[in-house]
Amino acid sequence: MDDHAAILDFLSDNVSPATPEVIAAVVQANDANAVPYGEDTWTAALQTVMAAAFDRECVTYPVTTGKTANALSLLSIAEPGALIFCHEYGHILYNELGGPAMYTGAELVGLPGEHGKIAPETFRAAIARYGTVPRGSVLNLTNATEAGTVYTPDEIARLTAIARGAGMTVHMDGARIANAIAHLGCHPADVTWRAGVDVLSFGATKNGGMGAEAIVCFDPAAAARLKEGRKRGGHVPSKMRFLSAQLLAYLADGAWLRRAAHANAMAAALVADLRDIPGVAIPVPVESNHVFLAVPQATREALVDAGYQFHLYERHGAGVIRLVTHWATTDDQIARFVATVRDAMLARTVAG
Amino acid sequence: MDDHAAILDFLSDNVSPATPEVIAAVVQANDANAVPYGEDTWTAALQTVMAAAFDRECVTYPVTTGKTANALSLLSIAEPGALIFCHEYGHILYNELGGPAMYTGAELVGLPGEHGKIAPETFRAAIARYGTVPRGSVLNLTNATEAGTVYTPDEIARLTAIARGAGMTVHMDGARIANAIAHLGCHPADVTWRAGVDVLSFGATKNGGMGAEAIVCFDPAAAARLKEGRKRGGHVPSKMRFLSAQLLAYLADGAWLRRAAHANAMAAALVADLRDIPGVAIPVPVESNHVFLAVPQATREALVDAGYQFHLYERHGAGVIRLVTHWATTDDQIARFVATVRDAMLARTVAG
Amino acid sequence: MDDHAAILDFLSDNVSPATPEVIAAVVQANDANAVPYGEDTWTAALQTVMAAAFDRECVTYPVTTGKTANALSLLSIAEPGALIFCHEYGHILYNELGGPAMYTGAELVGLPGEHGKIAPETFRAAIARYGTVPRGSVLNLTNATEAGTVYTPDEIARLTAIARGAGMTVHMDGARIANAIAHLGCHPADVTWRAGVDVLSFGATKNGGMGAEAIVCFDPAAAARLKEGRKRGGHVPSKMRFLSAQLLAYLADGAWLRRAAHANAMAAALVADLRDIPGVAIPVPVESNHVFLAVPQATREALVDAGYQFHLYERHGAGVIRLVTHWATTDDQIARFVATVRDAMLARTVAG
């Protein structure tokens, strides 16, 4: 695949490079020997910095991928034979090939829901289907969702209260938690533990890391259960300082929220410009860094001809494509993309 | 833990920083957007470079830890319910908390063997205990071994021939394969596929990577089986270019073998100096970057007082400690350590 | 629990004793020594008899429970990381606590559907949600369904054709396959392999066995994969002759279909009598041995007071209870139950 011919600008936030602060921190962490397997000073400092960011004692485990963060987070609270309720397009059910079930022995139950969100009544009805849920069952919420929408603190609290009432604990897949918080303008605590979340997959890679995520355990019992599970799954990097250094730089001075706010602003700019073009539709509210775009096939073909790469997301309508902005997205990239769409739509009008 | 007060010089090769060439490559890989999940140009180039290094077509999957490389390598060739034969101190049995069994569903069988090596007759007797081994059974060899010794190509070939004769395939845990090859002075092919190895865990982290290992599948069928297993275990980093860039720099111009040769030479220097001190014993032949040292308790205490950190390895004798050199070990570090031992031993002689 | 005070007549078909022919066969199988682990003459004969019953070569493995039959059937055709589509109330998803996922490593996807059946369009839409399904994915159908309804051969063929078109194989949970066939009046082949089923969980326990089910593999590759999986899960009884003897007696002279026809007829009689009572509703069509009954709470309480045990099935409506008939259900039991309901409903009318 020729990365240079293809235009990756809106393919995914995973295409983005790491931020300068993250790269600098990695280089700086390389100056001397360090104790391996997380007993280093960076990982120790990360405990304090994460606790400060969330205004609460917690245990933070750096890991290398979001799937790992999810699988291990679930392992820390779910019991074998229990149920894990999630959105039917939730990453843990839709994208992880049975990994969470392998790690936990629990069964995943997918729930429908508009724009990537689970409605309280849907969750309540799902629990009712089972009468009582097995001990060690879990509610999994993604924020920002796979549709780019954002649960508010109140929406989360309503769902976690139902979970709690049924004896369940709560995991939040926060692969894009920074985008959610930047959108809401709230305190990080407000959408997590204050709203009833026990364990958080804290994403950093998509928003400017090289490859670093964290499991943030607000519940100490969950943290204790991870000691062995992490090792068993092969998820304790020996030179963990390089992960912790990334996360420290990511968190320092609120960089993570500024970087996410930029990505969100770029998505807002993109959608504002696209909406003006006659014949274009935006089927999902834009609340973070995702824009879903409905254009005619000829326009999609014009984008491909121009070199653009993107994914179809037909769950949001026939021919709908996904556009993702990130910390390094530029005004120029937006202008160029919008121009390509506009030209294609005009050509179509003229032709028609 | 105060990393700066403690002396980590010989604690493990995992304490080492990354080499300048690896850091430079990571920084350089950060210049632009790139296709995620291994579809990038770095990962494509790595296929060619690894094949050249081993003089054979192969499929290379970058992963983040050695445990992951081992578990997935085994998943690529072992069947559920089969047997995986390994040394009783083999990393997959002794250090991975059941991970390989979780990924594969196979049963591990530990074999005794002097200095970390399995003798052909021991392996043959173990197979005979079972009569026939189940379909999909595997022989696992570590090279360099957990005792720092090195299997020669002939020794490997003898063991893999027995495995082949019993219908088994062969995995090599090469967390320190560079140290083994540097010691032998042979071609990388000679200790791997030419000697009967089907899948290799190719280590880079300990020998100068930041956090990058590779699964090298000489058998295309093994490679095919990993497509889903990797994803399921959470082992497909989105920004894989940063792993592949490390591995490319590691392999370029034989850097990996030069770095390993330095580590081996440092171990040789260390043991040469230590052997001169009366009362000191070296219970295991030094063939790579491990030195096992038997000194009286008072000397061990003197090392601790001086700030040294090390692990006891009593499998090699009461009170025996492990010393590990690496690519960044210096003559000064050796001199300082040897002096500390010498002083402690002399003090003891005088006192005695 | 005092079994004698409680009235178990309609609690479940699992309450039933074994048929006289099954008990006689077990006693007869006890006359001498026999080769263990399925190498006996009963298990050999069963191969022929089952093949004759289904008019097709197949491999039959006797097991002791329906959950085991399902888990192993799925193990024989599903791959780790694949998807298993089933009804959201399918036994494998709703009642087995993650067992099928543990055995297979696959992910279960529950589909809604009226009266326990999956509609073709629902199945097609579910596949479309995934674009392509992973290699080794499976469609699981239950016949008779958990709602007591029965898929016709045509309905099954339509669903299996969709599965086949997406590269999937098909497992039928036939815990009550005899009831389904008795209702349809078709040949056993018509609802199984001729309609596209690869592997069948063939139930016998509920319909007059002591504790014997069979996995019937119409696909020889599936049978081969079970050789090791069965042993690993602990599902190869040493004195297997006692299972095979039960199954032989169950199949002999069409006993299984006659016994099921009786159970179905009893359910038809029950529902015919209940329907006459004003205020009573039957929310699900009665096609096998299940009757779902909607009566006011006072009537349910009258049943409890009379000693009846039953389960609430509120998925079919608030306060709906399940009644199950079986091979040993009698006219008297029906008359007594109907009388209890009628009296309670009349008392209510009078009171009201």
Place this chain on the structure above:
Amino acid sequence: MDDHAAILDFLSDNVSPATPEVIAAVVQANDANAVPYGEDTWTAALQTVMAAAFDRECVTYPVTTGKTANALSLLSIAEPGALIFCHEYGHILYNELGGPAMYTGAELVGLPGEHGKIAPETFRAAIARYGTVPRGSVLNLTNATEAGTVYTPDEIARLTAIARGAGMTVHMDGARIANAIAHLGCHPADVTWRAGVDVLSFGATKNGGMGAEAIVCFDPAAAARLKEGRKRGGHVPSKMRFLSAQLLAYLADGAWLRRAAHANAMAAALVADLRDIPGVAIPVPVESNHVFLAVPQATREALVDAGYQFHLYERHGAGVIRLVTHWATTDDQIARFVATVRDAMLARTVAG
């Protein structure tokens, strides 16, 4: 396979029929409807009867196979990632194809030991190899052993004390516990909980059951953990009364110990007669119902020609075969076998 031509007399105790008392109990348990899934009166009675037999409160779960009893017993006390120490020929390691690892996520460690027994020093050394064993590790002992030898209460207590000292719990595989107790002439409590056993696989099938074993949890926490694990593995037969009825008849009036004493006496008679024949060797002490016999190849061939089936057990010496007696073994069967051996040995002497 023609069971009638072959002589199965000493092939295995699994060839034996069920005892008349077990068959009678099964027939009797069939008289009426009963609550399914272990909520029946037979299973309730079994709790009391088993507690009386072992003179201690315990929870008893009937299951259908010995592998199942072992896997679930281990699941009740072992943690994922922990170690399970057992004899290298222990059934859980040597015969169960990774089942215990699948159910528990723990790693099995096989220990050598003469005549099927683990020596305390071997166990101590194995623990020392690990330094500390992970939380939730287990010692597994088989009694009578796979070599037919019997651990005394003192021997067990010595091993369990080591286990306890290392923070481990203890499982006993008692597939032939009746033979062990009959040999020792002790109280059942003496070789189990009084000697430090937490969970017992209580075998009945080999000693006269149709197909019934029990998991006896002396530790209530272990019992609680099995509630879900049993269901998940498919090990909760719906008509459990037929298992419990077998076990009740088996235990009634000490039948189990009388039946085992007969089997042991038959083995003693067999070995007494065989020992008199010149050229015959018995390489393992005969303490229960196993006799290992070393005879020349010509004699083994003579046995095969006479129709005898048996297994080679070369772990006890080249050409050694295993003979197993059981509750139904007769004097005539012994006389016939001994005569066949004697004739073959004499023919050899004459020929030689």
